[in-house]
Amino acid sequence: MAVTIAKERWTSKVNELVLGAEPNAIKVGGDGTLPFLFFEGDMPNRPVVALEVCDMEPAEWPDILKEAYAGVLGDPVAWAKKCVEYGADLVCLRLNSAHPDNKNASPEDCAKTAKAVADAISVPMIVVGCGVEEKDAEIMPAVGEALAGKVALLGCATPNNYKTMTAACMVNGHSIIASSPLDINLAKQLNILITEMGLAANRIAIDPLVGALGYGIEYAYSIMERSRLGALTGDKMLAMPVVCFVGQEAWKAKEAKASRDETPEWGDQARRAILWEVMTATTFAQASGAIFVLRHPDSMKQFNAHVAKMMEPVKY
Amino acid sequence: MILIGERINGMFKDIREGILNKDPEPIRHWAKRQQESGAHYLDVNTGPTVEAKDQPAVMEWLVNICNEASILPCCVDSTNPDAIEAGCAANKHGKVMINSTHADQWKMDLYLPMAAKYNAAIIGLAMNESGVPKSAADRAALAMEIVVNADAHGIPMEDLYIDPLMLPCNVAQEHGVEVLEAIRQIKALAPGVRTTMGLSNASQRCTNRHLINRTFLIMSMACGLDSAIADVDDSELVDAVAAANLLLNKDIYCDSFLKTFRQR
Numbered sequence: 001m002a003v004t005i006a007k008e009r010w011t012s013k014v015n016e017l018v019l020g021a022e023p024n025a026i027k028v029g030g031d032g033t034l035p036f037l038f039f040e041g042d043m044p045n046r047p048v049v050a051l052e053v054c055d056m057e058p059a060e061w062p063d064i065l066k067e068a069y070a071g072v073l074g075d076p077v078a079w080a081k082k083c084v085e086y087g088a089d090l091v092c093l094r095l096n097s098a099h100p101d102n103k104n105a106s107p108e109d110c111a112k113t114a115k116a117v118a119d120a121i122s123v124p125m126i127v128v129g130c131g132v133e134e135k136d137a138e139i140m141p142a143v144g145e146a147l148a149g150k151v152a153l154l155g156c157a158t159p160n161n162y163k164t165m166t167a168a169c170m171v172n173g174h175s176i177i178a179s180s181p182l183d184i185n186l187a188k189q190l191n192i193l194i195t196e197m198g199l200a201a202n203r204i205a206i207d208p209l210v211g212a213l214g215y216g217i218e219y220a221y222s223i224m225e226r227s228r229l230g231a232l233t234g235d236k237m238l239a240m241p242v243v244c245f246v247g248q249e250a251w252k253a254k255e256a257k258a259s260r261d262e263t264p265e266w267g268d269q270a271r272r273a274i275l276w277e278v279m280t281a282t283t284f285a286q287a288s289g290a291i292f293v294l295r296h297p298d299s300m301k302q303f304n305a306h307v308a309k310m311m312e313p314v315k316y
Numbered sequence: 317m318i319l320i321g322e323r324i325n326g327m328f329k330d331i332r333e334g335i336l337n338k339d340p341e342p343i344r345h346w347a348k349r350q351q352e353s354g355a356h357y358l359d360v361n362t363g364p365t366v367e368a369k370d371q372p373a374v375m376e377w378l379v380n381i382c383n384e385a386s387i388l389p390c391c392v393d394s395t396n397p398d399a400i401e402a403g404c405a406a407n408k409h410g411k412v413m414i415n416s417t418h419a420d421q422w423k424m425d426l427y428l429p430m431a432a433k434y435n436a437a438i439i440g441l442a443m444n445e446s447g448v449p450k451s452a453a454d455r456a457a458l459a460m461e462i463v464v465n466a467d468a469h470g471i472p473m474e475d476l477y478i479d480p481l482m483l484p485c486n487v488a489q490e491h492g493v494e495v496l497e498a499i500r501q502i503k504a505l506a507p508g509v510r511t512t513m514g515l516s517n518a519s520q521r522c523t524n525r526h527l528i529n530r531t532f533l534i535m536s537m538a539c540g541l542d543s544a545i546a547d548v549d550d551s552e553l554v555d556a557v558a559a560a561n562l563l564l565n566k567d568i569y570c571d572s573f574l575k576t577f578r579q580r
Contacts, residue, residue, distance in 0.1 A: 184568055185568065185569045185570050185571075186570075188568055188569075188570035188576075189570040189571045189572060192570060192572045192575075192576060226568065227568075230568050235567065235568060236579070237570065237576055238568060
């Protein structure tokens with residue numbers, strides 16, 4: 001007897017978000033199904049990968065990660081080019097130097113760096129600040145203006161700085177990352193507040209604050225899954241593609257940082273660390289992540305191989 | 317919760333006068349206003365003053381005005397099959413809804429093929445020529461007659477809305493609990509099928525009508541009610557539905573939940 005596959009019928013879709021300017025624009029989102037369930041709906045765009053670039057040498061990165069970027073770590077432009085060489089879909093520039101505890105770089109300096117990087121590469125850009133809400137609100141208007149026309153994705157907007165961040169995106173044609181710390185209600189509310197300022201819903205990406213494998217991965221997974229179910233059943237304020245800052249979490253994990261000498265029973269550190277980043281990312285691909293910000297080029301390769309396999313059409 | 321705005325009905329004086337004077341303004345007004353208030357469908361009923369032979373043309377006229385003034389689909393409400401068909405043919409937005417068939421075979425044989433033809437949703441009243449049943453079980457039995465017949469006509473279960481028929485609580489007080497139980501039974505027997513009710517019936521000729529309607533609506537939602545034909549101009553009713561949607565875990569909470577419920 002033939003088996004009838006039980007299929008869900010969804011009424012709505014995830015917004016399609018455009019990153020970058022033509023002819024190098026890429027699209028994410030647009031899904032009309034849970035991830036990779038092609039028999040229930042379309043998934044017109046595959047998940048994409050951004051490799052991370054810092055505007056100053058990242059002291060806390062383990063040596064095995066720094067090795068992949070030997071010679072370019074102090075030079076964001078050369079570093080970004082290296083990421084493109086490795087095959088990144090996007091480059092994510094992190095403006096760590098703006099942090100008051102680092103160089104407390106001025107908005108003008110940040111804008112200059114962002115512009116130099118953007119002009120040197122053809123792939124679309126994500127630019128995030130230093131994570132201090134007030135400081136990010138100071139630098140993003142200048143960064144947004146310097147990148148006018150590049151259709152970048154700027155972040156991260158929070159309930160405390162979203163007004164300035166949204167304005168910086170609106171006037172310069174960029175999209176915004178809306179961050180909420182593992183809180184689906186706040187994620188929804190922040191999207192409402194941002195759209196009420198006049199930024200279109202299809203210019204927002206949700207950052208749910210993901211945790212790494214072994215460090216609360218299941219919380220972010222549940223929130224992403226619940227958001228996607230909301231989006232598919234008509235909740236327009238949760239129908240945004242999700243950006244997952246996987247690299248920063250995975251490379252913070254003890255499993256990625258501890259050397260072989262410290263934990264001989266865990267085996268080779270490089271293999272283990274990359275695996276940690278890949279496992280975290282592939283898990284979130286299943287949970288509905290659309291943009292993955294990774295750190296190691298080999299993680300990206302393995303992640304892309306996984307995604308390519310998952311994107312193969314199913315027979316039923 | 318799918319709210320069907322009840323206001324475009326010739327029973328109301330302004331709509332009746334609009335129909336008689338060929339003045340589209342009151343219809344336009346209520347189409348827009350109910351959309352803004354949070355309705356998902358516009359119920360459209362010519363009312364009893366229009367003669368049967370004129371009802372199809374009047375229905376078409378009403379649906380056309382609604383379509384121009386609002387983005388909502390119409391819920392074509394009539395006892396006249398020709399008027400229903402005229403309304404179905406005229407509706408341009410979304411999925412039109414037929415209001416309604418009974419569980420009588422001849423009625424189902426008339427309206428279910430019509431629903432299939434126009435890809436329409438359809439309301440099935442859990443009653444027949446013998447009238448409205450008293451018990452929940454009898455209501456559920458008639459509901460299942462409609463479910464089986466709709467399925468035989470290829471109507472998707474989510475397009476069938478069973479109305480267990482609430483009666484005014486001042487004259488038929490014992491029906492309330494039966495209706496609630498009937499909703500539970502219908503949802504248990506046919507999980508994919510939707511339920512609806514003419515809510516304002518509950519409070520006909522009662523005082524504090526809004527309070528009675530609102531209370532019964534929320535009680536019914538807790539039993540599994542999916543939709544109601546209601547007075548969406550009662551903003552407290554719409555607020556209560558928005559809150560109930562959260563409490564039933566149908567909508568994801570956010571601080572602006574009253575506003576987002578009304579957006580589409």
